[in-house]
Amino acid sequence: MLFEVWAPEAGRVELRADGTAYAMERAPSSGSSGSGDSGPGSSSGPGCAASGGWWRVAAPAGHGTRYGFSLDGGPVLPDPRSRRQPDGPDGLSAVVDHARFTWRHPWHGRPLPGAVLYELHVGTFTPEGTLDAAVRHLPHLAELGVTHVELMPLCPFPGTHGWGYEGVSLWAVHEPYGGPEALKRFVDAAHGHGLGVVLDVVHNHLGPSGNHLPAFGPYFTQTHHTPWGAAVNLDAPGSDEVRAYLLGSALAWLRDYRLDGLRLDAVHALRDTRATHYLAELSSSVDALAAREGRPLFLIAESDLNDPATTIPREAGGLGVHAQWNDDFHHALRTALTAESQGYYADFARDPLPALAKTLTGGFFHDGTYSSFRGRSHGRPLDPRTTPAHRLLAYAQTHDQIGNRAVGDRLAQHLSPGLLACAAALVLTSPFTPMLFMGEEWGARTPWQFFTDHTDPELAEAVRTGRRREFAAHGWPESAIPDPQDPETRNRSCLDWQEPERPPHTRLLSWNRELTALRRSQPELANPDLSGVRVAYDTRERWLVVRRGAVRTVVNLSDGEVKVPLGRGARAEVLAAWAPCAPPGADGRLRLAPESAAVVRIAE
Incomplete structure (x- = not known):
């Protein structure tokens, strides 16, 4: 050999x-x-x-x-x-x-347009924390109606438990999760249920422990700096081979494990001044592999730049990544639901419903507007002609937006089931590609906290101390911050699979299933043209209507009943409703119970 x-x-x-x-x-x-x-x-x-x-x-x-x-x-x-x-x-x-490995299930892929993603952390999806244990719950995901499972990073990292964003050995699978063979078994089983599999990969940095790349060559450069230190070498001397290393790793996941796509962590930290940006080279390589494999493959970027060029096709002058996370939608939705206003929520919290309406019709909230969090203008407008809405991901919760909170609290720990139902309706009937975070479909109340298992005592203490200092600066007592190194922090973060069998979780699960089924059955909900989306709202009564063709998603975020105008004389069929909801009367107003949502079709 x-x-x-x-x-x-x-x-x-x-x-x-x-x-x-x-x-x-x-x-x-x-x-x-x-x-x-x-x-x-x-x-x-x-x-x-x-x-x-x-x-x-x-x-x-x-x-x-x-x-x-x-x-x-x-x-x-x-x-x-x-x-x-x-x-x-x-x-x-x-x-x-x-x-x-013998693959049992033929697979021709599932494309990104029309997808519903489900973000999953292998180590806390089940108490066992393995890929084989996760396979048991694939029927649940298929019945839920999602199309793709997005696995958080799988590359090896120190210890047994962690988020995976400090991984090393970018071509290998974390052994406590089951190693390479377990990943193949998981992907094969998912494909057998009609589910695609997406993997979160981290190309912008490697973990501080177990990273032996610097001994071999100039994999990192002091030319640029990132929050993690020296940047991955994408443009300095020796960068040809470093780019080839990353590209080879990405293609190996898609080819050798039959994955359907990759989520790229924090691409804004990929410092690259070369004429052909690394992301453009990667997207070109993935498109070529898709052509050779005869199945759709895609890339999803996490980016905080609000730059349409990320997902504009290469032939139109963009980087050609197939989609990107849209935190602006999340921030607008969260402030509308919770009235939080700290940090980067501040600009959205000033007028949450108008902010939410802007993201639903224009994609980005910050599209050249002033960002008080950054102290400068931020972003650029999207053009619906070059950016169909499926290229943006919409979500009410993600691993970041839960786990990076002081105690890892989910929305379900603060909101009523009715408001959770409103959030689900806005996400799953949005013009964007929806994504759920594991357990969100039943309103899981288990926290999802930051946890590590560093074997280096000094690194473990540095992480523990840094976490406490970070939140102490925001007024949290140090004693309230979970110890990342305590095994119980991880254990608390595991899903409770008995919750879906108890109220109100059972009803929330049924509601999410109903919404994903509607997304498949109503053609308007699969239309990615942002220019056709219309939003009406009332900031005093706290209702909002999203119009997509003949379909209306109506939410009442207030604690009182509202009558929402859908148009005088409008005849409507109620397709789904969280609370009992009659069609609008002669005045064209839909009577909506407190903290509830409905999806209706207006007769032509």
Whole structure:
């Protein structure tokens, strides 16, 4: 088997495989898709640059062979392109033969337009915290009506439990979750239920513990700085190979694990001054792989730039990413539901219903307007002709918007079931691609808190202290902030799968199922044209109507009954209602109970 590694600054490199040492020879470029792959059948292509600095040797090996590389007589380090880390980020790598797995379910993919996503953290989705345990609940997700499961990051990280955003070994699967074979079993089972699978990947930084990339080459640069320190090297000397490393990892997830898409974490932290931005190169490579595979593949960016160029097609001058998260919709919805006004909520909280109306019709709230949180103007307007609404994701809750709160509290811990029903109606009938966070469909009241399992005592204490100081600055007593390193913090964050069987959770689950079914059955709700969306509202009575063709989503956020005008003489069919709701009378007004929602169709 051929082993390769990029180490341009090393004078001598040695492979250690199953306890035997093999001297490696310099090679002008990579000749395969990386060490530890499937062996025969591996090919070069996107992810393999030719800038030199490669080392190569053939050695007897097969599936499961443990190996690593020693640079200039130093310690044996894991392969940067390791497909498996059986003993964690600091241990030896293991060869993975992807051809050994037998896929049971043929799969032709599910495209992004028309999708409903479900964000899931493997480590807290079940008490066991494994991919195999998560498979048990795939029928629940299929019945819920979502189309894709979005898995939070799976790359190896120190310890057993964590969010996954401090992962390393960008080609491997966290062993406590079940490793590579478990991910394949999960994806295959999901496809068997008609569900696509999206993976959250982190290209903007790596974790501080177990990150051995700097020993191999210039994977990071001091040219730019990010909140995590030195930036990933996308434009400095040596960046050809670093970009190839990231591209190769992305394509490997989609190809070797039959994933349907990738969510890209915090792309605004990808510092790149080259003529072709890394995101454009990545989107081009993914589109080419989709053509070769004969199934749709897509990228979803997390970006706080409010820049339409992120999702404008490359041929129209954009970066070509297929969708992006839209926090503006979340912020407007949250302030309308809760009246929160701190931090980045301030601008939205001044007039929550107008802010929500603006995001529902224009995508971004900050589209060149002044952002008091940033102290400057922010964003740029969307053009519906180049940005169909499905390219923006809409959500009432995400891992960030729950877990980055002091105590990880969900909306269900503050709002009535009726207001939760209003939130679900606005998300699931919006013109955007909806996304739910795990447990949201039944109004889960378990918190989702920030937790870690760092094995380095100094790092563990630094994280614990930093978390407490951060929220103490906002008035929280340190004693109220959960200890990230306490195993109970993770345990509290696990879903309670008995909740959906109890009121009011059972009713909320049925309501979410009803809304996803409506999204499939009503053509207007699948129309991604933002220019056709109209919103009416009353700030005093706190009702809002979203008009999409003949369909109206009507919400009453007040604690009193309201009569919402739908048009004099309008004849309407109530398609779904949280509380008993009669069609409008002769005056064209829909009588809506306090804190409730309805979806109606106006007769032509």
